[in-house]
Amino acid sequence: MPDNETRLSNLLDKRSASNSYRSINLAASQLIDFSSNDYLGLARSESLKANILKAYTESASSKNGSTGSRLLTGTSSILEATEHELTQIFETKAGLLFSSGYMANLAFFSSVPQKDDTILYDELSHACIKDGCRLSLARKFPFRHNDLNQLEQKLSKAEGNIYIACESVYSMDGDFAPLERLVELAQQYGAKLVVDEAHSTGSFGKGGAGLVNALGLREKVYAAIHTFGKGMGVHGAFISGSKTLREFLINFARPFIYTTAPSDFECISISQAFRFLEKNQSLQQDLQARIALFQTLAHGKLPLIQSSSSIQAILVPGNSKIKQMSQSMYDQGFDVRPILSPTVKASEERIRICLHTYNSQEEITKLVSTLTTYLS
Numbered sequence: 001m002p003d004n005e006t007r008l009s010n011l012l013d014k015r016s017a018s019n020s021y022r023s024i025n026l027a028a029s030q031l032i033d034f035s036s037n038d039y040l041g042l043a044r045s046e047s048l049k050a051n052i053l054k055a056y057t058e059s060a061s062s063k064n065g066s067t068g069s070r071l072l073t074g075t076s077s078i079l080e081a082t083e084h085e086l087t088q089i090f091e092t093k094a095g096l097l098f099s100s101g102y103m104a105n106l107a108f109f110s111s112v113p114q115k116d117d118t119i120l121y122d123e124l125s126h127a128c129i130k131d132g133c134r135l136s137l138a139r140k141f142p143f144r145h146n147d148l149n150q151l152e153q154k155l156s157k158a159e160g161n162i163y164i165a166c167e168s169v170y171s172m173d174g175d176f177a178p179l180e181r182l183v184e185l186a187q188q189y190g191a192k193l194v195v196d197e198a199h200s201t202g203s204f205g206k207g208g209a210g211l212v213n214a215l216g217l218r219e220k221v222y223a224a225i226h227t228f229g230k231g232m233g234v235h236g237a238f239i240s241g242s243k244t245l246r247e248f249l250i251n252f253a254r255p256f257i258y259t260t261a262p263s264d265f266e267c268i269s270i271s272q273a274f275r276f277l278e279k280n281q282s283l284q285q286d287l288q289a290r291i292a293l294f295q296t297l298a299h300g301k302l303p304l305i306q307s308s309s310s311i312q313a314i315l316v317p318g319n320s321k322i323k324q325m326s327q328s329m330y331d332q333g334f335d336v337r338p339i340l341s342p343t344v345k346a347s348e349e350r351i352r353i354c355l356h357t358y359n360s361q362e363e364i365t366k367l368v369s370t371l372t373t374y375l376s
C-alpha cells in the first residue's frame with residue numbers, strides 16, 4: 001500500500017491525465033467579466049459599499065465577530081433584525097439565516113427528511129443539495145433533469161414523507177425548473193417541494209425575492225433556499241418556510257448548530273444589499289435587456305442551451321477542447337470559464353457565460369462574434 005502522500009499524488013495525477021485538474025487563480029480583473037455571479041453588479045457597487053460601511057460604523061452595537069454559535073453567544077440584535085427583514089422580503093412565515101448557501105442546503109437536507117422518508121432530486125442539483133442528501137438517513141433518488149414523467153413515476157413509488165428538490169434557475173445551464181408543474185405534482189402526491197433559489201435571488205421577483213415569489217408560489221412551496229453571494233453581491237443564505245421548520249432546524253440541523261454565527265458585518269451587508277436593490281429596481285430590467293441582446297446575437301450561431309436567465313451555456317464536448325477554447329477567449333480579453341467533467345457529465349462539457357448589468361452592448365457583441373469565429 002503506498003503511503004498517504006503518494007496516494008493523494010496518484011489521485012491528482014489521474015485528474016491531470018483526464019484534463020480535469022483544478023487550480024485556484026486570482027480573479028482576472030483586467031478581463032471583461034462574463035464569469036462571475038455578480039449579475040446585478042452589487043458586489044462591485046461603490047455606492048452599496050459606502051452604504052454598508054456607513055451602516056456598520058453608525059451601528060453602536062455592532063461587533064467584529066459573532067463570538068459563538070447561534071445557540072450560545074452568536075445571536076446579536078443586528079442578526080435578529082436582519083432575519084426579520086428577510087422574512088418580510090421573502091413574504092414567508094419564518095426563516096433562518098446561514099453563513100452560506102452550502103451550509104443552508106446541507107442543514108436542510110441532512111436534518112429534515114427522516115429515516116423512512118424519500119428525497120427525489122433533480123440530477124443537475126448543486127453539489128450541496130447532493131451532499132445534504134448523502135448525510136440524510138432518508139432514501140434518495142435522482143430524476144432526469146426537468147423530466148416530470150420520470151419524477152411522477154418515482155413519486156408514485158416513493159414512501160414516507162416525500163421531498164422534491166430542485167433549483168429555480170440551474171447553476172450550470174441557467175435554465176428554469178418548471179415550478180408551476182412541480183407544485184402541481186407535489187400537491188398531487190402530497191410531496192414537499194424544496195426550491196434552491198441561489199441564482200434567482202436578486203435577479204427575479206419583487207425586491208429580488210426570487211422566482212417562487214415572482215410566480216406567486218410561496219404558499220405552495222415547503223421551503224426555499226436563498227443565497228446572497230450571487231445576485232445580491234454579498235454573502236450568506238436564508239431558508240424560508242414555516243415556524244415549525246425554523247424551530248426544527250434550530251434544534252436538529254448540525255450545520256446550523258455547530259458553527260459560528262454570521263457576523264454583524266455580514267448581516268448589515270445583506271440588509272443594505274436588499275435596500276439598495278429596492279431603490280434601484282431598474283437593475284433587473286437592465287439585466288433582462290443584456291440577456292435579450294445576447295440571445296438575439298447568438299441565435300443560430302452558437303450551440304446554446306435554452307435559458308432565459310443571466311447564465312448561458314454553450315455545449316462544446318471534451319475537457320481539452322473546452323479548456324483550449326476558454327484559454328483562447330482569455331487571450332482575447334474575455335473571462336469565460338469552462339465547465340469540465342466531472343462537474344458535468346463527460347461529453348456535456350460547456351462554456352458558461354454569465355451576463356451582468358455592467359456588460360456593455362459593445363462587449364456582448366464582441367463576445368458573440370469572438371465565440372462564433374472560434375467555433376466556425
Ligand SMILES: Cc1ncc(COP(=O)(O)O)c(C=O)c1O
Pocket residue numbers: 099100101102103105126128167171196198199227228229236237
Ligand atoms: C444552486 C446553488 N446552490 C447553492 C450554492 C451554494 O451557495 P454559497 O455559494 O452561498 O455557498 C450554489 C453556489 O454555487 C449554487 O449554485
